[in-house]
Amino acid sequence: MTQVAFSMKLYPGFALEYEKRHEEIWPELVRLLKEAKITDYHIFLDSESNTLFAFQQVDRTGSSQDLGSTDIVKKWWAYMADIMETNADHSPVTTPLKKVFSLK
Numbered sequence: 328m329t330q331v332a333f334s335m336k337l338y339p340g341f342a343l344e345y346e347k348r349h350e351e352i353w354p355e356l357v358r359l360l361k362e363a364k365i366t367d368y369h370i371f372l373d374s375e376s377n378t379l380f381a382f383q384q385v386d387r388t389g390s391s392q393d394l395g396s397t398d399i400v401k402k403w404w405a406y407m408a409d410i411m412e413t414n415a416d417h418s419p420v421t422t423p424l425k426k427v428f429s430l431k
Contacts (some may be wrong), residue, residue, distance in 0.1 A: 328384050329384050332424040335379040341410035342372055
């Protein structure tokens with residue numbers, strides 16, 4: 328099992344909308360993530376900096392960001408593009424994070 332973490336940036340004032348959209352995440356997107364062996368996917372928000380921190384465990388190589396060629400992920404990214412920093416293809420601007428500590 329591989330652990331993957333990355334950060335993203337939310338536009339100011341959109342924290343509640345971001346949460347709402349994830350509370351209503353599309354079932355077909357959840358199904359795709361599970362089929363891609365992505366588990367324990369968590370996103371946290373630092374409300375002072377509007378930085379989102381994502382953590383997921385993956386039972387394969389890569390992460391959820393590698394699913395961008397699928398229609399449902401492209402649609403989700405376009406849906407989220409108005410409330411967060413994105414690239415030209417609407418994929419979130421992400422910064423990989425290096426694990427520096429684990430308590431076992």
